[in-house]
Amino acid sequence: MQTEAPPAHESLKGWPPPALDPAGPFAAPLNSLTWGLLAMTAAVLTIVVVALALALFAPRAWRKRLGGERLVWIAGIAFPVVVLSALLIWGLSLTHRLSEPPRPGELRVRVTGEMWWWRVGYLDAAGREAFQDANEIHIPAGRPVALELESTDVIHSLWIPRLNGKLDMIPGRRNILRIQADQPGAYGAQCAEFCGGPHALMALVVVAHAPADYETWKARQAAPAVASPAHAGKAVFDRAGCGACHAIRGTDANGLAGPDLTHVGSRRTLGAGVLPNNQGTLAGWIGDSQAIKPGNRMPAYPVLSGQELRDVSAYLESLK
Template identity: 75%
Template sequence: MTKSAADGTASWPPPALDPAGPFAGPLSTLSWVLFAMGAVVTLIVLIALAVAVFGPRRWRTRLGGTRLVWIGGFAFPVVVLSALLIYGLGLTSHLTQEPEPGELRIRVTGEMWWWRVAYLDGQGREAFQDANEVHIPIGRPVVIELDSADVIHSFWVPRLAGKVDMIPGRRNLLRLQADQPGAYGGQCAEYCGGPHALMGLVVVAHAPKDYEAWVARQSQPAQTVMQMMPGRAVFQTAGCGACHTVAGTAFNGLAGPDLSHVGSRRTLGAGILPNNQGTMAGWISDSQSIKPGNRMPAYPVLTGQELRDLSAWLESLK
């Protein structure tokens, strides 16, 4: 079922021609221009084909003449395609400009097969991390710095911006802006092997005050009442801290997503499961049956009680 951003959920599949911000608008306009030009060219070709098959002999002879071949087969495509190229570059040139002083910057790194999201301060230093969600304030341009940790990925949130590749060893830039609060679905748009099709993300747009409150919460360790509950001990004995960080604890692994506020996220597994205690337990127990090929190992050795304790503790990290 497709849901709208207005009800707080990300629509799926993301509507590609329904812009929700000023940086997606030009791309939608360009798409319609290309569709229209394609329709015109198709019509011209069909008319020429009809003349060649059914037209008078005199028309058919002229249709195959050298002059018309040069005009229709060379000059017309060169002029039309050049004009479309110049128009498209002019329409979208501002989308990838270098960051200006004071612009909000977020670094998104594509990894097999999830998204590492780092929020940067005014000097471009990392303030805190999240995963598989990008939170932005409405009505304000946000510069997204796009990296890759392994292979080529591609960041695409159709309602907010166009597709931009994430290339190892190179940083690309993209601007987003949402005009209304809500959740906007996205997807890796470049085949990256394995469970590529299950590498989704969501951009959550907040009213400015709500965004500031969200940043303040994320900048601090989670305030959980379950710090000394059994789930934390299970997390430690199972070795989860070797791959995951939980702010305010000794767990500082870097291989997997930061779990400091995992309980506040909307989804698990890069957008494929709703985030609640039951799905969390299922993901920990056997993520490979849910998203085959992902880098989270299964934990069949954990008992049912241990899974309940661990998932309850992780759900409390908000």
């Protein structure tokens, strides 16, 4: 029996995502490094407090024995050099695998940051894009995945706390972020670099499936849309010019500016995590997305009647 991960709004308990609760092998080293740095900070703070107490309250004889040029060389130069060098070597040994290039046969997903949403392309073995999704990354549990990070406008940054650290998405450059989820589930992510406008409302969810369920999902997503071309909402979609910005594979809609809507009805959220995805929220988003996520690049459609909004939202909700 197929077991799908629960919807994001049901499985993501709390926000922001827990940063010290690793769920895979690429987040675990960062967790160890964080606790190690915190322990070192506490140790250095203790040494400084003890030294200050001795300098202020110790008998003069003690201060004379513990002070002097020798202490400056040892505590002020040698100790920091040794400690910081050891931390640097340890940190590099823990993190050197987190951004390695994709390996042959490894699953690759291209994630492009745009104002203020995520374009997600799934690549085949030759590195060509097989199909697109938006604001969600689906992966098989237990397998490493190489995320190829890009940006089309300003600097964004993808941060999936339970699967890896943050990595910037810089226009004109492609960075690699490796992730792996040990167990099926939904893992919250966020743009972690201020990119203007509704930056704080630019979330993403990583959904890890059991391997067999992932293959089923992938085959379904790679197929074209299956909604009836005679659907009343399809006529509204075409008449409003939505296909100029959005693509629906299997139809005449081939826009590239906005998210691909081929299977929009199967997504967990709308507006990059702003709303749960259902027919009612779809109608509200289409009618006036600016009231929901001010500054996003989708215009409001006050010209659509209530019936037209119900029709077009029902059409899009059926695209699964």
